[in-house]
Amino acid sequence: MSQRVNHWHPLLAAVEQEPGLWHLASQTGPYAVVRLxxxxxxxxxxxxxxxxxxxxxxxxxxxxxxxxAAHRDWLRRHGPDPGTEQYPDLSGGSRRPPIESPAAGTASTVG
Incomplete structure (x- = not known):
């Protein structure tokens, strides 16, 4: 069985607007904001x-x-959920267990 190899990561879609502020953009324009x-x-x-x-x-x-997380949200709004194995684990094995999101009250993976 062959394993899917991904070389692109959503971090590559991030364009820094100013220190601590990034817009994620696709061919059609920005779709998410990430702020420090x-x-x-x-x-x-x-x-x-x-x-x-x-x-x-x-x-x-x-x-x-x-x-x-921002890219996954954008993909979910455009079709079926691609699942958690879509992107390579670039954490070097340092992924942590899910935490509660204070605003939404739902578990999310820390990465």
Whole structure:
């Protein structure tokens, strides 16, 4: 059985607008906003949709994880959920268990 190899990651769709602020863009334009935030002394990233009114996608500890969550959300809005194995694990084995998203009250993978 052959294993799918992915070489592209949603982080490559991130265009830094200013320090700490990225827009994820496709051929049709921007679709998500990722912003560096500090909450309770911890730094992380908040992902939202680009279109107004903006909707919270989630919080992640890494830029890579926030871009992946934003891209997955964009894909879900355009077709069936591609699943968790769509992108390569670039964490070097440091993926953490799911955490509760304070705004949505749902579990999300920290990445």
């Amino acid at each position: 935030v500090e909450i309770g002394g911890e730094r992380g990233y908040r992902a939202t949709t680009f279109s107004e009114p903006r909707h919270l996608i989630g919080y992640r500890r890494t830029l890579r994880g926030a871009c992946e």
